[in-house]
Amino acid sequence: MRNILFLVFLSILFACKPNINQEERIKEDVTFLASDALEGRQTGTEGEKKAANYISNRFKELGLQPKGTSEFLQAFTFKPKTNPHDEVKFDVNGDGTITGNNVLGFIDNKAENTVIIGAHYDHLGFGGEGSLYRDSIKAVHNGADDNASGVAIMLNLAAKLKTKNKSNNYLFMAFSGEEMGLLGSNYFVKNPTIDTKRVSYMINMDMVGRLKKDSTLAVYGTGTSPIFKQVLKSHNNHFKLIQQESGVGPSDHTSFYLADIPVLHFFTGQHEDYHKPGDDAEKLNYNGMQTISKYIFNVITDLDDNGKLAFRKTKNESEETPRFKVGLGVIPDYLFDGVGMRIDGISEDKPAQKAGLQKGDIVIQLGDSTVTNMMSYMRALSVFEKGDKTKAIVKRGDEEVEKEINF
Template identity: 65%
Template sequence: MKDDVVVLASDSLHGRQTGTPYEIMAANYIADRFKNIGLEPKGTNGYFQEFSFIDKSDPHGKVTYVSKAEDSTTTGTNVIGFLNNNAENTIVIGAHYDHLGMGIEGSLYRGETPQIHNGADDNASGVAAMLHLAAGLKNKDTNNNYLFIAFSGEEMGLLGSNYFVKNPTIDLKKVDYMLNMDMVGRLNKEKSIAVYGVGTSPIFKQVLFAYKGDLKVTENESGVGPSDHTSFYLMDIPVLHFFTGQHEDYHKPSDDSDKLNYEGMETITQYILSIITELNDDGKLAFRKTKNESEEVPAFKVTLGVVPDYLFSGKGMRIDGVSEDKPAQKAGMQKGDVVIKMGDYEVSDMMSYMKSLGKFEKGNTTQVTIKRNDSTLVLNVTF
């Protein structure tokens, strides 16, 4: 896995931006790895599935796919390999391989000189884990086939996975479930991992906790989230998404291969293999719709200027990073602080934090109550 990350996150690939020659170089590398592992090509052109779209400056705007690449379009390339066990159903295992190039929209780098965003954790780590799983599943757990997809266009709005589910190269009705890995390279000392989509099939929860070992699993029921599993959930396919958490190098040029926890990646892939093995003789899993938390989140008029700790399972919202010159920093908040109240609103978890944030407007001043180690502090925040 380290070898794969080092190649994919090297400066020579210039950040693997969708639609660039450097993305094609990364796609060719992944296709070669698929071939060497022994996977069959399952794209529309060998291992490749190209899709062209009109690039929207608004990342939340509706993308327009077009049938033919023209001057005003961008072309992305999914890379798809198939492990055929001649089974009735197929498990999809995916990870996006595109990143931010020299710093396209979404970059959190604030320097004046453009720099390569190597995206080692985001998401060379997920691709390397996917390749490791592909090799590990040869002649193992053969009651399903396996379709491995390296998605393009994730950073621009889940474009590659969205295109695939609308233009699948296998029968989607035969897909048992989908596993997604996005940022799995930074397992911390507490061995905390977030798993999303736990509510999308009734069987998932018991299996996840039966095989977690010493991993500390933070579960999220929803099948909707900011990665490619969402595209499959919206097609009524059970999904699980694995994520080791945000960090200060996220979407910055400093997300490099020497900062990854490769032993942690091995732990995570063995955990995923155990889940696959346990489900191997369970037949086609039942799908269940979940309450999608993202639909309940209000539109924000203000920001606190912090990176939340998505792996925190205690009461409140723990801060994993504080942005320069934003309200939180000006109020004296620090990494590790836990927000437990904003104004009159109690903060018990991430959702209540976001709901309370949505109550404020620019120019408002309020008191924010935080826990710092064993102390409780009340800070004045102006948005």
């Protein structure tokens, strides 16, 4: 009798246990990936392996098929451009190479074409060359926005698409090696595990965790297929969209664009914690991330019955970017669409800080050149060399302030 009562109790207990809502796990995913335990997820470290294992398990939970070369993983090896920092424990192979892993999960709808949805999961570990952190005390760069946020939305989309929009297959990819130069995505494009000639388009999410109060959302690659702008507009009832046509940019969508695949890259903008230890999970806008995920899902739904999208080459702004020998030491606000170049952050002990420039200042003149946007700012900066002095005029509130810059 006791055994019967115990079995009845267990059946009631499990019946009352709530089912996991896979679509509401964004914060949980970010919190794990951006935890100190993963030590910044630098490619080739134990932290990266733990992150890859977590993403693989999430793909299993969601019922995705493995599409790597070893279950969900696709390993790639590379030689670091510089010697790894002593304090970072890379797993270095006998030939001096480091191994990273992409993580790939697949929804097979038996469709003719496939949509790739990706986000990089690696970050800077304890800093290194890409860090903007200037303190001498070693600190983990957790990379909550960059780019646990993108991975979390990717997983959220996988949950949404598992039973919907059956006209395409879906390949979900978590890239490693992005911070070291788009290594993982570049490797996949050259060593694909699916037929890339049947890829309709690719969506990339990198730094999508800090949607601001004005709901500004940048979308890059809008010119890489003729249909993109129309679809983005028709489903937008929330965002202030900043659209850039070029398929080339500093994230993994570039690797696919260069393989003649239409791309869209979503981005909520730079901030003071970019590439610093302060990029932590509690600072993210999770409601904003849910809204972005729903928007991307609606775009995917609209494109579901459009077959393989037409690809279009775009003007490559990076080829026109001037080379410069000096820097002002600021983080530009890439989402600013007004006249000038708005400063979103100031690096310590650099010309801008020494001159008294502030976050929020809008640079409207540098030397003899008028600054109307990022490109004109870079052209103006390119004429200076180390040791030069010039003036900068910035708009600060309703005033115009002139400062002397020493490069």
